[in-house]
Amino acid sequence: MEISLEKKFENKIAEDLKIEPQDWMPDEYRKTLVRQISQHAHSEVVGMLPEANWLTRAPSLKRKIALLAKVQDEGGHGLYLYSAAETLGVSRDSMIEDLHSGKAKYSSIFNYPSLTWADMGAIGWLVDGAAIMNQVALCRTSYGPYARAMVRICKEESFHQRQGYQIMLTLSNGSTEQKEMAQDALNRWWWPALMMFGPKDSDSPNSEQSTRWRIKRLSNDELRQKFVDATVPQALFLGLTVPDKDLYWDENSKSYRFGEINWDEFWTVVKGDGPCNKDRIQTRIKAHENGEWVREAALAYAAKQHDRSSKMVG
Numbered sequence: 638m639e640i641s642l643e644k645k646f647e648n649k650i651a652e653d654l655k656i657e658p659q660d661w662m663p664d665e666y667r668k669t670l671v672r673q674i675s676q677h678a679h680s681e682v683v684g685m686l687p688e689a690n691w692l693t694r695a696p697s698l699k700r701k702i703a704l705l706a707k708v709q710d711e712g713g714h715g716l717y718l719y720s721a722a723e724t725l726g727v728s729r730d731s732m733i734e735d736l737h738s739g740k741a742k743y744s745s746i747f748n749y750p751s752l753t754w755a756d757m758g759a760i761g762w763l764v765d766g767a768a769i770m771n772q773v774a775l776c777r778t779s780y781g782p783y784a785r786a787m788v789r790i791c792k793e794e795s796f797h798q799r800q801g802y803q804i805m806l807t808l809s810n811g812s813t814e815q816k817e818m819a820q821d822a823l824n825r826w827w828w829p830a831l832m833m834f835g836p837k838d839s840d841s842p843n844s845e846q847s848t849r850w851r852i853k854r855l856s857n858d859e860l861r862q863k864f865v866d867a868t869v870p871q872a873l874f875l876g877l878t879v880p881d882k883d884l885y886w887d888e889n890s891k892s893y894r895f896g897e898i899n900w901d902e903f904w905t906v907v908k909g910d911g912p913c914n915k916d917r918i919q920t921r922i923k924a925h926e927n928g929e930w931v932r933e934a935a936l937a938y939a940a941k942q943h944d945r946s947s948k949m950v951g
């Protein structure tokens with residue numbers, strides 16, 4: 638008896654085999670992946686903006702080179718991820734259109750302003766730190782092209798996290814003003830970093846199905862807890878205070894208990910009313926418009942190459 642396409646798909650998931658672009662998959666699985674991968678791609682690209690803001694003001698050539706490389710890496714991550722989403726049959730143009738129209742989401746974290754140089758430290762340390770926690774789990778996600786993109790992205794994010802922590806270390810061991818700047822950056826980025834993992838499991842509409850399909854390997858709350866447990870000791874090492882009066886080490890669970898996240902703030906930012914949402918989208922639209930001539934030139938070049946090779950075959 639021939640087994641159905643759906644059963645074949647379910648068997649592959651159960652056996653922890655990767656689903657590839659040419660395989661049959663349920664429409665909802667495809668839709669969920671397009672939603673998550675495109676949001677992820679948008680986050681990488683919009684995520685270039687808060688750090689790009691400090692490229693011209695880096696305190697030394699060495700810092701500038703590292704930050705420039707990091708910002709370029711994020712652009713590259715966006716490209717791998719758009720390509721992974723394209724294997725599901727969605728066009729890059731339509732994904733970008735959805736970002737510009739406000740239809741598609743991107744990570745809440747990038748709607749906060751980067752006010753001082755210490756924010757470059759805090760973003761690398763906390764934002765990339767949170768991104769890695771999530772993305773290491775995604776290296777085992779069930780869709781092949783997404784999982785493979787994640788492997789390379791994680792390697793690069795790990796360099797980003799180290800460069801950020803190194804900035805925090807230098808500032809924390811510097812003058813009183815520098816230490817205050819580092820503490821202020823931690824105060825402002827800590828809670829938004831915890832929000833990156835998404836709503837509580839009990840309020841996460843997509844989690845159950847995504848976990849069943851092994852798109853998500855760990856839940857929003859599990860990843861958030863892992864991040865807190867890994868990051869609090871790093872803050873202690875810096876001699877900085879995590880801005881949470883309810884934070885304590887729980888000997889029983891061998892983990893840190895932390896205070897309640899401001900979920901009203903989270904949803905306000907997700908729905909488009911955070912401190913920088915409008916500015917970020919306007920900047921992206923402008924960059925896209927300014928890049929029109931590059932896209933035109935690239936397409937004209939590709940068409941010419943195509944012409945030339947078909948003449949040679951002829």
Ligand code: FAQ
Pocket residue numbers: 672673676677678680681684685711742743744745746760764765768771832833834835836840841842843844847857907
């Ligand atoms: N911001 O049911 P769930 C980076 C939305 S990369 C905005 O739990 P799901 C690198 C969610 O989309 C950072 N929206 O959803 C970097 C859903 O809305 P929808 C990005 C959020 O998908 C570093 C609704 O809430 N990483 O930082 C957020 O199962 C430095 C309900 O939520 C990824 O995208 C949020 N924080 O779980 C770059 C990783 N959280 O779509 C530059 C891949 C939730 O139904 C500089 N994504 N929402 O309308 C994921 O792992 C998942 O999509 C989650 C959300 C965990 C983000």
